Amino acid sequence: xxxxxxxxxxxxxxxxxxxxxxxxxxxxxxxxxxxxxxxxxxxxxxxxxxxxxxxxxxxxxxxxxxxxxxxxxxxxxxxxxxxxxxxxxxxxxxxxxxxxxxxxxxx
Numbered sequence: 001x002x003x004x005x006x007x008x009x010x011x012x013x014x015x016x017x018x019x020x021x022x023x024x025x026x027x028x029x030x031x032x033x034x035x036x037x038x039x040x041x042x043x044x045x046x047x048x049x050x051x052x053x054x055x056x057x058x059x060x061x062x063x064x065x066x067x068x069x070x071x072x073x074x075x076x077x078x079x080x081x082x083x084x085x086x087x088x089x090x091x092x093x094x095x096x097x098x099x100x101x102x103x104x105x106x107x
Contacts, residue, residue, distance in 0.1 A: 006058065013055035020048025036095045043094035050087025056080030 022028045023044020029037045037043045057080040060073060 009058040010055065013051055013058055016051030016054060017048060018051075020044050020046070020051050023047055033095075038097055039094045043091055046087045046090030046092075046094055048087070049090060050084050053080045053082070053084025053087055056083065 019028075019030060021044070024041055024047075025044070027040040027044070029040045029043055033043070057077060060077055060080070
């Protein structure tokens with residue numbers, strides 16, 4: 001059963017990375033987010049980072065493919081969690097309007 005769940009989670013991570021690459025290269029956004037996303041390429045980079053973090057954390061697993069020292073496991077787990085959180089933060093930034101560019105009159 002664990003292998004099935006691990007395979008499903010890795011499939012989700014790979015699809016998320018593929019959607020991030022599509023968004024970063026072409027500006028494509030999934031249909032559920034098109035109304036909110038104001039900067040699609042930035043959203044793609046955020047999705048790519050979130051997918052990479054998700055894939056890193058899934059590949060570790062408690063009984064997954066990683067079998068090494070516990071210190072390395074902890075560092076990689078924290079790094080993948082930080083990558084996932086950073087990706088989500090970038091996605092939130094992509095939904096906010098950018099700075100308005102006002103031209104100041106010359107004195």
